[in-house]
Amino acid sequence: MSILMMLAPMSVFLGLLGVAGFWWTLRNRQYEDPAGDAARILLDDPEDRPL
Amino acid sequence: MALTYDAAGAPDFSAYLKDRASGRPSLELLVRGARCASCLGKIERAVQALPGVGEARLNLTTGKLTVGFRTVAAADPGRVIAALERLGYPATPYDPGQAAEAADREGRRLILALAVAAFGAMNTMMFSVPLWAGLFGQELGPATRTVMQWWCAIVATPCTLYAGLPFFESAWRSLKVRRANMDVPISIGVLLTLAISFSETLLRGPDAYFDAAVSLLFLLLIGRWLDHQLKLKARSAAADLLALQAPAATVLTPDGAEHRRPLSEIAIGDLLLVRPGERLPVDARIEAGASQLDNALLTGEALPCAVEAGGLCRAGALNLTGPLQVRALARSEDSAVAAVARLIEAGAQAKSRYVRLADKAAAIYVPVVHSAALLTFLGGWALGLGPREALLRAVAVLIITCPCALGLAAPAVQISASARLFRRGVLVKSGAALERLAEVDHVVFDKTGVLTEGRPRLLDAAPADVARAAPLARASAHPLAKALAAEAGPGPAADQVTEHAGLGVEGLVDGRRARLGRAAFAGATDAAGGETELWFAVEGEAPVRFSFSDQLRADAASTVQALRRRGLSLEILSGDLPGSVAAAADACGITVWHAGLSPQDKAARIDALKAAGRKVLMVGDGLNDTAALARAHAAMAPGSALDASQNAADLVFSGEELAAVAESLDVARAARGRALENFGFAALYNLVAAPAAMAGLINPFVAALAMSGSSLVVTLNALRVRIDRSRR
Numbered sequence: 001m002s003i004l005m006m007l008a009p010m011s012v013f014l015g016l017l018g019v020a021g022f023w024w025t026l027r028n029r030q031y032e033d034p035a036g037d038a039a040r041i042l043l044d045d046p047e048d049r050p051l
Numbered sequence: 052m053a054l055t056y057d058a059a060g061a062p063d064f065s066a067y068l069k070d071r072a073s074g075r076p077s078l079e080l081l082v083r084g085a086r087c088a089s090c091l092g093k094i095e096r097a098v099q100a101l102p103g104v105g106e107a108r109l110n111l112t113t114g115k116l117t118v119g120f121r122t123v124a125a126a127d128p129g130r131v132i133a134a135l136e137r138l139g140y141p142a143t144p145y146d147p148g149q150a151a152e153a154a155d156r157e158g159r160r161l162i163l164a165l166a167v168a169a170f171g172a173m174n175t176m177m178f179s180v181p182l183w184a185g186l187f188g189q190e191l192g193p194a195t196r197t198v199m200q201w202w203c204a205i206v207a208t209p210c211t212l213y214a215g216l217p218f219f220e221s222a223w224r225s226l227k228v229r230r231a232n233m234d235v236p237i238s239i240g241v242l243l244t245l246a247i248s249f250s251e252t253l254l255r256g257p258d259a260y261f262d263a264a265v266s267l268l269f270l271l272l273i274g275r276w277l278d279h280q281l282k283l284k285a286r287s288a289a290a291d292l293l294a295l296q297a298p299a300a301t302v303l304t305p306d307g308a309e310h311r312r313p314l315s316e317i318a319i320g321d322l323l324l325v326r327p328g329e330r331l332p333v334d335a336r337i338e339a340g341a342s343q344l345d346n347a348l349l350t351g352e353a354l355p356c357a358v359e360a361g362g363l364c365r366a367g368a369l370n371l372t373g374p375l376q377v378r379a380l381a382r383s384e385d386s387a388v389a390a391v392a393r394l395i396e397a398g399a400q401a402k403s404r405y406v407r408l409a410d411k412a413a414a415i416y417v418p419v420v421h422s423a424a425l426l427t428f429l430g431g432w433a434l435g436l437g438p439r440e441a442l443l444r445a446v447a448v449l450i451i452t453c454p455c456a457l458g459l460a461a462p463a464v465q466i467s468a469s470a471r472l473f474r475r476g477v478l479v480k481s482g483a484a485l486e487r488l489a490e491v492d493h494v495v496f497d498k499t500g501v502l503t504e505g506r507p508r509l510l511d512a513a514p515a516d517v518a519r520a521a522p523l524a525r526a527s528a529h530p531l532a533k534a535l536a537a538e539a540g541p542g543p544a545a546d547q548v549t550e551h552a553g554l555g556v557e558g559l560v561d562g563r564r565a566r567l568g569r570a571a572f573a574g575a576t577d578a579a580g581g582e583t584e585l586w587f588a589v590e591g592e593a594p595v596r597f598s599f600s601d602q603l604r605a606d607a608a609s610t611v612q613a614l615r616r617r618g619l620s621l622e623i624l625s626g627d628l629p630g631s632v633a634a635a636a637d638a639c640g641i642t643v644w645h646a647g648l649s650p651q652d653k654a655a656r657i658d659a660l661k662a663a664g665r666k667v668l669m670v671g672d673g674l675n676d677t678a679a680l681a682r683a684h685a686a687m688a689p690g691s692a693l694d695a696s697q698n699a700a701d702l703v704f705s706g707e708e709l710a711a712v713a714e715s716l717d718v719a720r721a722a723r724g725r726a727l728e729n730f731g732f733a734a735l736y737n738l739v740a741a742p743a744a745m746a747g748l749i750n751p752f753v754a755a756l757a758m759s760g761s762s763l764v765v766t767l768n769a770l771r772v773r774i775d776r777s778r779r
Contacts, residue, residue: 040088
C-alpha cells in the first residue's frame with residue numbers, strides 16, 4: 001500500500017500541470033480568435049506565424 | 052466614399068484613435084466580408100504596407116481589425132479605411148468601450164474557476180472510487196479509508212474554496228442588502244458539506260462528501276458560464292450593429308476642412324455637413340443647401356418632405372437628395388432622441404422588475420429544502436439517532452437536493468434557443484427576453500419599415516423605359532433612383548452627370564442630354580403626386596413617368612396568418628396617414644389599426660393594453676416606436692432600425708423576412724416548455740431523493756450518481772431546443 005503514498009501525489013501533480021497549462025493558454029489569449037488561427041496556418045507567408 | 056484616397060478631401064477619423072498618449076496609437080475597425088484565409092492575408096498585408104502602420108492583426112472570429120501606428124503624426128485612420136474599401140471590405144471605426152472589456156475579465160475568471168473545479172472534481176473522484184468500493188463491502192481497512200479521505204480533503208478543499216468564490220461573493224452581496232438569492236443556499240450547502248466531511252474524516256467515519264462539494268460547483272459553474280457567454284455574445288453583437296451605423300458626424304471648421312467626430316463631441320453652434328444618405332446627428336437649423344428629408348423613422352410618415360435654408364430638422368432624419376450644411380442647435384444627448392430615451396428608461400425599469408422563471412422556482416424551492424433539512428436534523432435527534440447521525444442526514448438532504456438542475460436548467464435551455472435563433476439571424480439580448488416573449492398574447496406592429504419594406508419600389512413600368520433611364524438612376528443616391536436602378540439590374544452609369552439638389556440628375560444617355568427627377572425638372576406639366584414619382588426625359592422626347600410605393604414585405608400576410616394561428620390577436624399602431632395604414636392593414640389582413648399616432652400615443656396605447664391584462668409584443672423600428680418598444684412586455688426590432696430602437700428591443704432580427712417574428716415566438720415557447728419540463732423533472736427528482744436522504748439511504752456514492760445523473764438529463768433535454776423540426 002505504501003506505493004500509494006508516491007502514486008497519489010504524482011497523479012495530483014500531473015493534474016495540476018494540466019490546470020497550469022490551461023491557465024497559460026488563457027493568459028496567452030489563445031481562445032480569442034479560433035477561426036483566424038485555423039485560417040492562418042494556410043497562409044504561406046513565413047512571417048505570418050501565429051503568436 | 053471616394054475610390055481613390057485624397058488626403059485633403061477625406062473625412063477625419065482621428066477621434067477613434069486609442070492610446071494616443073503612449074505615442075503608439077492604435078485603431079479598431081469592424082471589417083465586413085472577411086471570411087477566409089486569403090481575405091485575412093490580403094487585408095493584413097495591404098494594411099501593413101501603408102505608411103506609418105506598425106502592425107495589423109485581423110480577428111477572423113469577431114471581424115475586428117486592430118491597427119497599430121508607429122507615431123501619432125503618421126496615424127491616419129482615413130487612409131486605412133480607404134485602403135480596405137479599395138480591397139472590397141467596407142470598414143467602420145469601432146469603439147469597444149470599457150464595459151465589454153470588464154465583462155471579458157469576468158468571463159476569464161469564471162472559466163478559470165471552472166477549470167479548477169474540473170481538476171478538483173476529477174482528482175477527488177480518483178480517491179473516492181476506493182471509498183465507494185469500500186461502501187459495497189470490498190476490502191478497505193479503516194486506516195486506508197482515512198488516508199483516502201485525507202487525500203480527498205487536500206485536493207478538494209482549496210479547489211472548492213477557489214471555484215466557489217463567484218457564488219460566495221454573490222451570496223454575500225445579496226445578504227448585505229438583506230435579500231437571499233439562489234447563491235445563498237448553494238454557499239451554505241457547499242460550506243456545510245466541507246465542514247461535515249472534515250469532521251467525519253477526523254472522527255474516522257465513512258461519510259465524507261468532498262467529491263460532492265467540488266463536483267456540485269463544477270456543474271453549477273457550467274450553468275453560470277453558459278449564462279455569461281449568452282450575455283457577452285448578445286452584447287458584442289449589439290455593439291457591432293450600432294458600430295455599423297457609425298455614430299459620427301462631419302464637422303466643418305471655418306477654414307473649410309472636414310473632421311469626422313463622434314456624436315458626443317459635437318457642440319452647440321458647430322457647422323455640420325450632412326451628405327445625401329446620411330442621418331442628421333443632432334437637432335439643427337439648415338444654413339445652406341436644399342434637400343428632401345425622410346422622417347420615416349421619426350414619425351412613421353412614408354413620404355419625404357422638402358427642406359431648404361432656414362428650416363429646422365430633427366436628429367435621426369435621413370437626408371435624401373442634396374448635401375446640407377446645418378448648424379447644431381442641441382448636443383447629441385439633448386436632441387429629440389433624448390426625450391424618447393427618457394421614456395425608454397421608464398419602460399426598462401418596469402422590465403427589470405420581471406422575475407425570471409429560475410428565480411420564481413428558487414423562491415419556492417429554497418424554503419422547502421431548508422425546512423426539510425432542519426426537520427431531518429431535529430426529527431432525527433428526537434427519534435434517538437444522536438446529533439452526529441442526525442446532522443449527517445440533514446447534510447445529505449442538502450447535498451442531494453442542491454439546485455444543480457435548477458442552476459443548469461434555465462441557462463442551458465436559453466443558450467441553445469438563442470443559438471438556434473442566432474443562426475436564423477435573430478439576436479436575443481437576454482435570457483429574460485425569451486421568457487417574456489413566450490408569454491405574449493397580443494402583437495402590435497408598426498407599419499413603415501416593419502410590415503412594409505420601408506423603402507420605395509418601382510410600380511409597373513415598361514422595361515424599355517426602365518432600361519433607358521437606368522444609367523442616370525445609377526449615378527444618383529436618391530432612394531427613388533436607387534429603386535429604379537435596382538429594378539434595372541447592373542450596368543453602366545451615364546456620362547457627365549450633374550446632380551441638382553432637390554430636383555434630380557442630368558447627364559448624357561446614348562449621347563443625348565437626359566434628365567431624371569421631379570416633374571418640373573424633367574419638363575412634365577401634368578404633375579399629379581410629386582414625392583413618390585420620378586420623371587425621365589430625353590432631349591426632344593415626351594417625359595416618361597415612374598411611380599413608386601412602399602411595398603409590403605413579401606411575407607407580411609403569411610406572418611400575420613401564422614401569428615393568428617398561434618392564438619395571438621394583432622393590431623397596427625402607425626404614425627402614418629390613415630389612407631396608407633388602412634391599405635396596408637387590409638393587404639395583410641389585420642382588422643384593428645390606429646393611424647396618425649405620436650410616440651406618446653403609441654406608448655399610451657401599450658399601457659392601456661397592459662392595464663387590460665394583455666401581454667404585448669411590440670414590433671417596431673422607428674424613433675416613434677422606441678417608447679412603445681420599451682414599455683411592451685416583449686419587443687422586437689428589425690436590424691435596419693435606429694440604434695435607439697435596437698437598444699429598446701429585446702430581440703433584433705436581420706434580413707428581409709418578417710417570418711422571423713413567428714419563428715422567434717415558436718423558439719421562445721419551445722424554450723419555455725423545455726425549461727418547465729426541466730423544473731418538473733427537478734421537482735420529481737427531489738421528491739424521491741429528499742425522503743431517501745432523510746431515511747439515511749444516501750451514501751457518498753449514491754449522492755455523486757444522483758447529482759451528475761440529474762444534471763445530465765436536464766442538459767440533454769435543453770439541447771432538444773436546438774433541433775429545428777420544421778426544417779426536416
